[in-house]
Amino acid sequence: MTSLEMETSDINSVQTHTPKEDVDDAVFLSWKDLWVTVRDGRHGSRSILQGLTAYAQPGELLAIMGPSGCGKSTLLDALAGRLNSNTMQAGEILINGHKQALAYGTSAYVTQDDNLVATLTVREAVYYSAQLQLPDSMSNSEKKERAERTIREMGLQDAMNTRIGGWGAKGLSGGQKRRVSICIEILTHPKLLFLDEPTSGLDSAASYYVMSRIASLGRNNGIRRTIILSIHQPSSEVFQLFNNLCLLSSGKMVYFGPASAANEDYGAILEKKRSHASFLNQFLVLTRRSFVNMYRDIGYYWLRLFVYVGLAFGLATIYYDLGSSYGSIQARGSLLMFISTFLTFMAIGGFPSFVEEMKVFVRERLNGHYGTTAFIFSNTFSSMPFLLVISLIPGAIAYYLTGLQKGFDHFLCFASIIFASMILVESVMMVVASIVPNFLMGIIAGAGIQGLMILGGGFFRLPNDLPKPFWKYPLYHIAFHKYAYQGMFKNEFEGLKFQSNQAAGGIPRIINGEEILRDVWQVEMGYSKWVDVVILLGMAIFYRFLFLIIIKTSETIKPVIIAATEVPPNETIHGEAL
Numbered sequence: 001m002t003s004l005e006m007e008t009s010d011i012n013s014v015q016t017h018t019p020k021e022d023v024d025d026a027v028f029l030s031w032k033d034l035w036v037t038v039r040d041g042r043h044g045s046r047s048i049l050q051g052l053t054a055y056a057q058p059g060e061l062l063a064i065m066g067p068s069g070c071g072k073s074t075l076l077d078a079l080a081g082r083l084n085s086n087t088m089q090a091g092e093i094l095i096n097g098h099k100q101a102l103a104y105g106t107s108a109y110v111t112q113d114d115n116l117v118a119t120l121t122v123r124e125a126v127y128y129s130a131q132l133q134l135p136d137s138m139s140n141s142e143k144k145e146r147a148e149r150t151i152r153e154m155g156l157q158d159a160m161n162t163r164i165g166g167w168g169a170k171g172l173s174g175g176q177k178r179r180v181s182i183c184i185e186i187l188t189h190p191k192l193l194f195l196d197e198p199t200s201g202l203d204s205a206a207s208y209y210v211m212s213r214i215a216s217l218g219r220n221n222g223i224r225r226t227i228i229l230s231i232h233q234p235s236s237e238v239f240q241l242f243n244n245l246c247l248l249s250s251g252k253m254v255y256f257g258p259a260s261a262a263n264e265d266y267g268a269i270l271e272k273k274r275s276h277a278s279f280l281n282q283f284l285v286l287t288r289r290s291f292v293n294m295y296r297d298i299g300y301y302w303l304r305l306f307v308y309v310g311l312a313f314g315l316a317t318i319y320y321d322l323g324s325s326y327g328s329i330q331a332r333g334s335l336l337m338f339i340s341t342f343l344t345f346m347a348i349g350g351f352p353s354f355v356e357e358m359k360v361f362v363r364e365r366l367n368g369h370y371g372t373t374a375f376i377f378s379n380t381f382s383s384m385p386f387l388l389v390i391s392l393i394p395g396a397i398a399y400y401l402t403g404l405q406k407g408f409d410h411f412l413c414f415a416s417i418i419f420a421s422m423i424l425v426e427s428v429m430m431v432v433a434s435i436v437p438n439f440l441m442g443i444i445a446g447a448g449i450q451g452l453m454i455l456g457g458g459f460f461r462l463p464n465d466l467p468k469p470f471w472k473y474p475l476y477h478i479a480f481h482k483y484a485y486q487g488m489f490k491n492e493f494e495g496l497k498f499q500s501n502q503a504a505g506g507i508p509r510i511i512n513g514e515e516i517l518r519d520v521w522q523v524e525m526g527y528s529k530w531v532d533v534v535i536l537l538g539m540a541i542f543y544r545f546l547f548l549i550i551i552k553t554s555e556t557i558k559p560v561i562i563a564a565t566e567v568p569p570n571e572t573i574h575g576e577a578l
Helices: 005-016 072-080 121-134 140-153 174-185 203-216 277-294 298-318 327-366 370-401 409-435 438-454 482-494 513-520 527-553
Strands: 031-040 046-058 061-065 087-095 109-110 192-194 226-230 245-248 251-259 497-504 507-513
Touching: 005 072, 031 072, 031 121, 031 174, 046 072, 046 087, 046 226, 046 245, 046 251, 061 072, 072 087, 072 174, 072 192, 072 226, 087 513, 109 174, 121 140, 121 174, 121 277, 140 174, 174 203, 203 226, 245 497, 245 507, 277 298, 277 327, 277 370, 298 370, 327 409, 327 438, 327 482, 327 513, 370 409, 409 482, 409 527, 438 482, 482 527, 513 527
Parallel strands: 061 226, 061 245, 109 192, 192 226
Antiparallel strands: 031 046, 031 087, 245 251, 497 507
């Protein structure tokens, strides 16, 4: 029998025989005649992977190698069930000889990019992740012990209390960040580990250290892991760490080997699934982690608060002690417009920090750490204390020093409108982030959307004067600035009286606030100012729900189980290089 026939026979036997080992002991992954094609608008479709047949076995490391564009990452994504919606997959991918989806906790995927929360320490990042991923049946002390053991396993014990760091903040080295990413993904003790270019961006020394740690995971703590990774140009020292090699060229396999244990019997179905943390626990942990990140990230809220306080003092000096003269009517309107427009407009300043948080969310969501709903709820609640501070402190400075209408209930409504508008703008920017992930383009898009709403909000051009196509219908009614303006105006002018410059019989005419609201600002008087607050909060909820829908509909991860279909035959050579 030739070497090609022997290899093919061994692989076929792996896919059909029954295992002798315990079902929880290992994962044997095999794939046969695997094709992946991508839709191409001009040419119909093109093949990225062509008829690949190979396997990965427990306790060993399989390296997928080849030149750029050969299909390494595509093969890794196909095996991990991560191909997107514009690809078509054919062939068989078997787990212990059976077609089945990868259960949560069975596998983990470490991406090429280290998307981590930069403000957290190594200990915090791994421990928060442990609380999210591990089931509620484990105590917090057990989760903490698991996290610290995993950190030591990856050789990061000396950096436990070091912040991860990022742009503008010194922290871990590139190799340490990569190992933190691996720590987070092996907390559940997965039996199958995928890594996409784990040495990308690292120097030779860091690459070897990272890879030696990865290789040690194959048989560690009594766990026999099946490790599959894609890698471009490993050093000779790194290459010696591989057990098996799958060499690709233009989507075809030109070498696969060695296969020292290919004829052992594996065929059990992994029926046992690990459980997530409960939704409540996910929400609480994510809220706490997000709060810590927002607290430590100077650019998220603190810088904005500093600028807001400065602007509030600026407004206080320009509009100090407005009084009740006829000229104060326009001054009050301009002051309230500036507060409800430009102070809330600056909420887009936190967009870059949110984009970084979104990168972490996307990675963790793809790996099944938690759900989208838990992320949205946690982000909302963790931001509320900061938004309250931003609403109350600058708001109080601007409100009381300018002499706006006295009474705590009036200030409460004033601050509530600022708070609701802040949440609403952040909700809009969440939607923008889900569509435009680039933070520069996202800021431009968010500013443009708000600019249109400001123009159609009913201040720069009064409602009755707005052109009806587009500006009056629908923009005026869907622009949140309309409700912010009108709520602010109702809160300020209702109950006030002003002296007119035009005297009747030598006696100045008194103008009441309701008349000003109706005739000067053209405010809709059929409902209370608190209804405007509720509408603003309702719009914020709507945009957050829209963000949830966009994220849900964009999730295109498909299960590993793909039925075999007819594809063109392809000759694959195993065990010998071409």
